[in-house]
Amino acid sequence: TPTPSAASGTPTPPSRRLLGSAFLQEFRNWETPWAMEAMHMVALEIRLLAEKADRELVMSGKNPDKLQAAGSFLMKVFGALAVKGPKRVGALYVTCQLFKIYFRLGTVNLCRSVIRSIETARNFDFEDFPVKDKVTYMYYTGRLEVFNENFLVADQKLTYALMHCNPQSESNLRKILKFLIPVKLSIGVLPRRTLLEKYNLLEYADIVTSLRRGDLRLLKQALDRHEDQLLKCGVYLVLEKLELQVYRRLVKKIHIIQREKEPSKAHQIKLEVLVKTLQWLGITMDVDEVECIMACLIYKNLIKGYFAHKSKVLVLSKQDPFPKLNGKPV
Amino acid sequence: MPCCCFLPLASLSHLLQVRPEDVLEKALHMVETSEKNYLYKCDQLKSIRQDLTVQRIQNELTVKVYETHARFALQAGDLSEYNQCQSQLTRLYGEGIAGCHLEFSAYNLLCVMLHSNNKRDLLSSMASLSKEARLDETVKHALAVHSAVSSGNYVMFFKLYKKAPGLNSCLMDLYVERMRFEAIKCMSKSYRPTVPVRYVTRVLGFTRVDVLCEANVADGLEECEEWLKAHGAVLTVDENSGELQIDTKVSSASLYMPEPDNAVSHGDASLAVDDFLARAS
Numbered sequence: 119t120p121t122p123s124a125a126s127g128t129p130t131p132p133s134r135r136l137l138g139s140a141f142l143q144e145f146r147n148w149e150t151p152w153a154m155e156a157m158h159m160v161a162l163e164i165r166l167l168a169e170k171a172d173r174e175l176v177m178s179g180k181n182p183d184k185l186q187a188a189g190s191f192l193m194k195v196f197g198a199l200a201v202k203g204p205k206r207v208g209a210l211y212v213t214c215q216l217f218k219i220y221f222r223l224g225t226v227n228l229c230r231s232v233i234r235s236i237e238t239a240r241n242f243d244f245e246d247f248p249v250k251d252k253v254t255y256m257y258y259t260g261r262l263e264v265f266n267e268n269f270l271v272a273d274q275k276l277t278y279a280l281m282h283c284n285p286q287s288e289s290n291l292r293k294i295l296k297f298l299i300p301v302k303l304s305i306g307v308l309p310r311r312t313l314l315e316k317y318n319l320l321e322y323a324d325i326v327t328s329l330r331r332g333d334l335r336l337l338k339q340a341l342d343r344h345e346d347q348l349l350k351c352g353v354y355l356v357l358e359k360l361e362l363q364v365y366r367r368l369v370k371k372i373h374i375i376q377r378e379k380e381p382s383k384a385h386q387i388k389l390e391v392l393v394k395t396l397q398w399l400g401i402t403m404d405v406d407e408v409e410c411i412m413a414c415l416i417y418k419n420l421i422k423g424y425f426a427h428k429s430k431v432l433v434l435s436k437q438d439p440f441p442k443l444n445g446k447p448v
Numbered sequence: 449m450p451c452c453c454f455l456p457l458a459s460l461s462h463l464l465q466v467r468p469e470d471v472l473e474k475a476l477h478m479v480e481t482s483e484k485n486y487l488y489k490c491d492q493l494k495s496i497r498q499d500l501t502v503q504r505i506q507n508e509l510t511v512k513v514y515e516t517h518a519r520f521a522l523q524a525g526d527l528s529e530y531n532q533c534q535s536q537l538t539r540l541y542g543e544g545i546a547g548c549h550l551e552f553s554a555y556n557l558l559c560v561m562l563h564s565n566n567k568r569d570l571l572s573s574m575a576s577l578s579k580e581a582r583l584d585e586t587v588k589h590a591l592a593v594h595s596a597v598s599s600g601n602y603v604m605f606f607k608l609y610k611k612a613p614g615l616n617s618c619l620m621d622l623y624v625e626r627m628r629f630e631a632i633k634c635m636s637k638s639y640r641p642t643v644p645v646r647y648v649t650r651v652l653g654f655t656r657v658d659v660l661c662e663a664n665v666a667d668g669l670e671e672c673e674e675w676l677k678a679h680g681a682v683l684t685v686d687e688n689s690g691e692l693q694i695d696t697k698v699s700s701a702s703l704y705m706p707e708p709d710n711a712v713s714h715g716d717a718s719l720a721v722d723d724f725l726a727r728a729s
Contacts, residue, residue, distance in 0.1 A: 410603035416638035424640035
């Protein structure tokens with residue numbers, strides 16, 4: 119089979135695809151899945167070639183449509199595998215190839231139909247699939263849940279991927295952690311710095327520090343500095359929402375200091391104290407805004423208590439005023 | 449000068465009346481300075497757009513036409529027409545044709561964040577902002593609105609609403625009701641025992657811009673009180689000051705979002721169908 123070459127200008131995925139189609143035709147007819155590995159190889163190569171082809175098309179100013187076409191072909195392959203019988207264990211691999219294509223193209227909404235087939239069809243028993251495919255599958259579906267802000271489900275899936283991932287594969291572990299860490303942060307679980315260093319995820323270091331310290335300015339700086347990267351991998355919006363947790367930490371610190379100075383009155387925090395503290399941290403917010411933030415913290419169960427508008431005092435509950443997030447997202 | 453009505457392209461007589469570019473430029477100017485209502489302008493602009501499309505004119509004039517139409521649509525609350533124009537503009541700017549691309553970046557951003565629930569679209573709109581765009585005042589304002597909405601900061605939202613540049617306020621308009629309802633739910637849960645209506649009037653944007661005028665403040669108070677009652681808030685009068693208050697604990701159980709009874713498809717309730725039929729030629 120001819121291989122694509124930059125010299126010839128146009129790569130030859132069409133011929134590759136004809137080969138693929140021919141193979142698929144025969145594969146359907148064979149009863150046993152003896153050629154599964156070969157089928158997978160075909161699927162993988164089609165995707166990689168299509169990606170390369172699209173890159174070359176873009177460079178020569180043409181419309182990159184090869185990857186999309188590869189996606190259509192792989193859906194047919196999936197169809198051939200989503201049948202009763204031994205062939206079905208190969209379906210998850212193809213599903214993952216499809217995920218890679220859809221994520222690359224940005225058409226992640228197309229993932230929905232394959233996910234539905236895998237998760238609801240009676241043909242599949244998830245436990246039957248090979249581990250490496252399950253890890254990849256959980257990684258991608260976990261990422262989708264991050265987009266939908268279903269943090270508890272995202273946590274489950276990404277943690278599964280982390281637990282079952284080959285411990286030697288540092289780059290895969292890093293990929294999973296890149297998405298798992300923001301999810302964990304959203305539910306109040308902070309990673310140790312050693313973890314961030316080990317997997318080279320230091321873009322999260324300042325964010326974690328800002329949560330520990332209650333330092334809003336640091337959070338904003340960190341988001342600004344890594345904005346492009348965080349937007350591109352899609353975790354920016356999730357991290358932005360950590361703002362309220364940072365405020366909460368600040369209020370908690372004030373509470374702790376007040377408790378040391380005057381324990382009987384510690385549960386009452388004057389609004390002016392909050393405004394002054396923020397000013398001292400370099401953040402200018404007027405009283406209305408600070409009051410609003412306090413109201414939001416109470417509303418979202420980050421703080422237990424109430425705000426007395428007339429006396430401008432935040433009154434904390436005497437029991438457990440800063441309830442643990444306990445895995446529940448804000 | 450012939451004034452074309454918007455007719456299906458199949459009409460041959462229409463094809464014979466397609467106007468050349470310089471005439472279209474004058475027609476655009478006439479629409480811009482016309483005193484007639486939105487439906488009339490919309491009709492005229494669609495006709496200009498069609499004449500441009502038929503002649504395959506894709507230049508700065510085309511951009512100006514879509515920008516003008518988009519702005520009128522925003523002012524009238526016609527989100528679907530605005531979206532049509534925005535997608536054409538995105539395409540034309542992408543081909544390098546000059547126009548107010550920064551202004552429309554901001555509108556696009558606001559539209560995605562306030563009127564669609566699609567996080568991916570929001571992420572890619574934000575990611576595609578150039579360095580230049582991030583320094584533009586209208587875009588910065590839109591990003592600040594995003595920040596406020598993201599953390600539920602209603603005080604910030606209404607502050608930004610009051611001093612919105614360009615037509616940002618028109619896009620925010622369609623989200624005001626929702627933001628106010630979220631705010632009142634938040635306040636009902638977190639304030640005890642009461643919160644003054646005067647305070648709510650101020651922070652939820654019920655007061656007119658000129659707060660030094662007592663009449664404006666009074667109007668705002670009345671509007672706010674009506675709004676609160678329409679959403680199930682329970683009001684009491686403070687014994688000492690005689691001021692109207694929201695009883696937050698009771699209200700938190702009785703708040704609701706009423707059915708919009710004067711919803712119109714193009715958003716401007718003052719434009720009735722009869723108006724369209726009676727338009728002057």
